Amino acid sequence: MSAKIKCAMLQGTFFLFFCLAFAFNTYYLGTAGFSDRATGILISVSCLAGGFLQAAAGRLADRHALFIWKNQVIALAAAEAVLAALLYFAGDGIPAGIIFGCMMALSLPMVPMINMASFYYSEHGEPVDY
DSSP states (O other), rough: OHHHHHHHHHHHHHHHHHHHHHHHHHHHHHHHHHHHHHHHHHHHHHHHHHHHHHHHHHHHHOOOOGHHHHHHHHHHHHHHHHHHHHHHHHSSSSSHHHHHHHHHHHHHHHHHHHHHHHHHHTTTOOOOOO
């Protein structure tokens, strides 16, 4: 499979699920028993934590060859898969909110790394449409 198709599939599937998850978060937290205020606070804190994680992930990718964008995306996706499995069994209430908040926070560092895929392959001579 060509790098062009791989990048298109990576970006398409990631942003499809990313946008769905962030559009769904208010509804999910509301049905899990959180008030509007608690939902807003949880989403805000999760996004703030995700912003800090994004900066840390970028710094890590720039300084350590082991933590290139590919390895970080794999690690973050694996962590999200584990959290999704936990969320399935968590039920409603505070545990579900904490797990869902962690999932939101872990999604944000992946955004620039998924975008980086196109630039990475372009720099290595693979024709990729961004």
